[in-house]
Amino acid sequence: MAQRRVLKYAILGLLSKQDMSGYDITSEFKKAIGQFWSAKHSQIYLELKKLLTEDSISQYIEISGVKLERKMYTLTSKGKEDLKSWLLAFEDHVQTEKDVFALRLYFLKDIPLEEIPSLFENQLRLRNEKLAFLNDQYAVYFGEENNPIDLNKEELGHFLVLTKAIAREENYIDWLTTSLEIVKQNGRK
Amino acid sequence: MAQRRVLKYAILGLLSKQDMSGYDITSEFKKAIGQFWSAKHSQIYLELKKLLTEDSISQYIEISGVKLERKMYTLTSKGKEDLKSWLLAFEDHVQTEKDVFALRLYFLKDIPLEEIPSLFENQLRLRNEKLAFLNDQYAVYFGEENNPIDLNKEELGHFLVLTKAIAREENYIDWLTTSLEIVKQNGRK
DNA sequence: AAGCACATGTAACAGGTTACATGATTTC
DNA sequence: GAAATCATGTAACCTGTTACATGTGCTT
Numbered sequence: 077m078a079q080r081r082v083l084k085y086a087i088l089g090l091l092s093k094q095d096m097s098g099y100d101i102t103s104e105f106k107k108a109i110g111q112f113w114s115a116k117h118s119q120i121y122l123e124l125k126k127l128l129t130e131d132s133i134s135q136y137i138e139i140s141g142v143k144l145e146r147k148m149y150t151l152t153s154k155g156k157e158d159l160k161s162w163l164l165a166f167e168d169h170v171q172t173e174k175d176v177f178a179l180r181l182y183f184l185k186d187i188p189l190e191e192i193p194s195l196f197e198n199q200l201r202l203r204n205e206k207l208a209f210l211n212d213q214y215a216v217y218f219g220e221e222n223n224p225i226d227l228n229k230e231e232l233g234h235f236l237v238l239t240k241a242i243a244r245e246e247n248y249i250d251w252l253t254t255s256l257e258i259v260k261q262n263g264r265k
Numbered sequence: 266m267a268q269r270r271v272l273k274y275a276i277l278g279l280l281s282k283q284d285m286s287g288y289d290i291t292s293e294f295k296k297a298i299g300q301f302w303s304a305k306h307s308q309i310y311l312e313l314k315k316l317l318t319e320d321s322i323s324q325y326i327e328i329s330g331v332k333l334e335r336k337m338y339t340l341t342s343k344g345k346e347d348l349k350s351w352l353l354a355f356e357d358h359v360q361t362e363k364d365v366f367a368l369r370l371y372f373l374k375d376i377p378l379e380e381i382p383s384l385f386e387n388q389l390r391l392r393n394e395k396l397a398f399l400n401d402q403y404a405v406y407f408g409e410e411n412n413p414i415d416l417n418k419e420e421l422g423h424f425l426v427l428t429k430a431i432a433r434e435e436n437y438i439d440w441l442t443t444s445l446e447i448v449k450q451n452g453r454k
Numbered sequence: 455a456a457g458c459a460c461a462t463g464t465a466a467c468a469g470g471t472t473a474c475a476t477g478a479t480t481t482c
Numbered sequence: 483g484a485a486a487t488c489a490t491g492t493a494a495c496c497t498g499t500t501a502c503a504t505g506t507g508c509t510t
Contacts, residue, residue, distance in 0.1 A: 078499060079365050083469080089372035099489050112367040119470060121491060144478045144489065163369055163376050166387045170395060173362055176268050178301040178429050180352055183278035184422035187352050198355045206359060224447050225454055232451055233373035236444050240367050247436035255425050258413050262421055265414055267471060272497080288461050308498060310463060333461065333506045 079171065083123050084132075086113050088151060088159040091133060093230065097146045098124055108213060108234060111241040124149060132158050181255075189263045196256040200249065207245040214238055268360065272312050273321075275302050277340060277348040280322060282419065286335045287313055297402060297423055300430040313338060321347050370444075378452045385445040389438065396434040403427055 090096060090104050098121050105114040115123075124147075127133045132155035138146040151159070177199050180187075187195070217234060218224075224235050279285060279293050287310050294303040304312075313336075316322045321344035327335040340348070366388050369376075376384070406423060407413075413424050 080468080080499095082363075082365055082368070086368060089368075089375070092372065092375055097489075098491095102489095109368065109371050110361060112361070112364045112371070114361045115469095116471065117490080118472080118492080125491095140488080141479055146489070159372070159375060163372060164380055164384075166384070167366065167391065170391050171365070172299060172301070172303045173364065173433070174271075175301045175362065175429075176271055176360070177356065178426055179271070179275060179278075179298065181429075182298050182301070182422045182426045183281065183348070183352060184425065185418040186278070186281050186348060191353055195353075195355070202356065202359050225450050227451065229374040229451075232448070233371045236373065236447070237367055237371045239444070240364075240370075240440050243436055243440045244362070247432055251429050251432045255428070258425070259421070261414050262416065262418075269471095269496085286461075287463095291461095304497095305499065306462080307464080307500080314463095329460080330507055335461070 079167075082113060083115050083119065084127065085159060085162045086115075087120070087123060087127065088132060088155050088162075091149055091151045092156070092159055095148045095150045097138075097148055099146070108237055108241070111210070111244075112237065127155070130154075184259075192259055192263075193256065196252055196259070200252050200256075203245055203249050203252065207242065207249065210238065210242045210245060214242065268356075271302060272304050272308065273316065274348060274351045275304075276309070276312060276316065277321060277344050277351075280338055280340045281345070281348055284337045284339045286327075286337055288335070297426050297430070300399070300433075301426065316344070319343075373448075381448055381452075382445065385441055385448070389441050389445075392434055392438050392441065396431065396438065399427065399431045399434060403431065 086109070087101055090101055090109075096104070098117065101120050101124075102115075102117045104110070124133070127149075128135060131152055133149045134152055136148050136150070138148050140146055180195075184192070217231075217238070218227075224232065227235055275298070276290055279290055279298075285293070287306065290309050290313075291304075291306045293299070313322070316338075317324060320341055322338045323341050325337050325339070327337050329335055369384075373381070406420075406427070407416075413421065416424055
C-alpha cells in the first residue's frame with residue numbers, strides 16, 4: 077500500500093508546532109522540511125479546506141495592516157489524534173525514491189561518450205549548490221552547538237532532518253565523482 | 266519546471282535495449298531500474314497506447330503457445346529522437362526527493378520517547394533487507410568482474426545504477442544508526 | 455485440477471503541477 | 483511610484499494508485 081495523504085500529515089505536523097496560515101505552510105516547504113516533502117500553494121489551500129471539513133483543523137482570521145486577511149489554522153483534538161497515529165505507524169516497505177538523473181544514466185549506452193562528462197558536471201554543480209545551502213542552514217541553527225544531546229526535542233527533529241539532507245547530498249556527490257572517473261576510464265579503453 | 270513525462274522516456278529507454286511487451290516493461294520496473302523509477306501495469310498500458318498515437322513506438326503481435334498474444338513494441342525513428350534529446354537535456358534544479366520517514370522524524374517532538382527506538386529499528390530492518398537484495402543483484406551481475414573498466418556500455422549503465430542504489434542504502438543505514446544513538450542519549454539527559 | 459506466472463485492459467479516484475486571477479503591504 | 487513579497491483562491495490538466503475484469507500457459 078502506497079502512503080496515503082502524506083500532505084495532510086505534513087500540514088498537521090507543521091500546525092502542531094504553531095498556528096499557521098496557508099502562506100506560512102507554503103513557506104515552510106521552502107525550508108528544511110522541503111528537502112523531504114513539498115507542495116505548491118494551490119494544493120495546500122485545497123488540502124486546508126478539506127481538513128476543515130474533516131474537523132482536523134479549525135480556522136480564525138488575523139488582520140495584517142489595515143485589511144489584509146490571514147486565515148490562521150489550529151489543530152483540533154481530532155487533528156492531534158490523526159497526527160499521532162500517523163507518526164506511530166510502522167512502514168511495511170520503503171517506496172521507490174524517484175531519481176531522474178540515475179534513470180538517465182541507466183540508459184547510458186544511448187548517450188554519446190563526449191556528452192557524458194558535462195551531464196555529470198551539471199549534476200555535480202546542482203548538488204554542490206544544494207549542499208552549500210544545507211551547510212549554511214546547519215551553521216545558522218546548530219553552528220556553535222556541537223553536541224546534539226543538548227538540543228530540545230523540537231530542535232532535535234530539525235537537526236536530524238538537516239543532517240540527513242547533508243548526508244544524502246554528500247553521498248550523491250561522492251557517487252557522481254567516482255562514477256565520472258569510471259566512465260572516463262571506460263571510454264578510453 | 267517539474268520533469269514531465271518521465272514514464273514516457275523510461276519506456277523509450279527500455280525499448281532502446283530491446284523490443285518488449287507491456288508485461289516485460291512492468292517486470293523491468295521490479296528490477297534494478299525500479300530503485301529509481303517505477304509504474305504499475307495499468308499506467309504502463311495507457312502510456313504505451315499514447316506513445317503509439319504519437320508515433321514514438323510501433324506495435325507487432327507475437328503468439329506464445331497456442332493463442333496468447335504478446336503485444337510487442339519497437340522504437341520508431343521519432344521515438345529514438347525523443348529519447349536522445351531527453352537524455353542530453355540539462356536539469357536546471359534537483360527535485361525534492363520525497364522521504365516519509367525523514368518527514369516523520371521532523372515531527373519527533375510529537376512522538377513519545379519510548380516509541381522512537383522501534384520506529385528506527387523497523388526502518389533499519391527494511392533498509393537492511395533492501396541492501397541485502399541489492400548486494401545479491403550486484404553479486405549476480407558483477408560478482409567476479411571487479412573492474413568496471415572492462416564492462417561494455419550497456420553493462421556500465423546497470424553497474425552505475427546498482428552502485429548508486431547500494432550507496433544510497435548504506436548511507437541511509439549509517440544515518441539511522443547514528444541518529445538512533447543521538448536520540449537515545451538525548452532522551453537520557 | 456489447482457495454483458502461479460504470464461498477459462492485457464478499463465474505471466474511479468487520489469495526488470500534484472501549471473496557469474489564471476486578484477488584491478494588500480512593505481521596501482527602496 | 484515601482485517592485486518584491488505577502489496573501490488567497492480556482493480551473494484545467496497531468497500523473498499515479500487501486501480496484502475491477504478477463505483469459506492463457508505452465509508446473510506439480
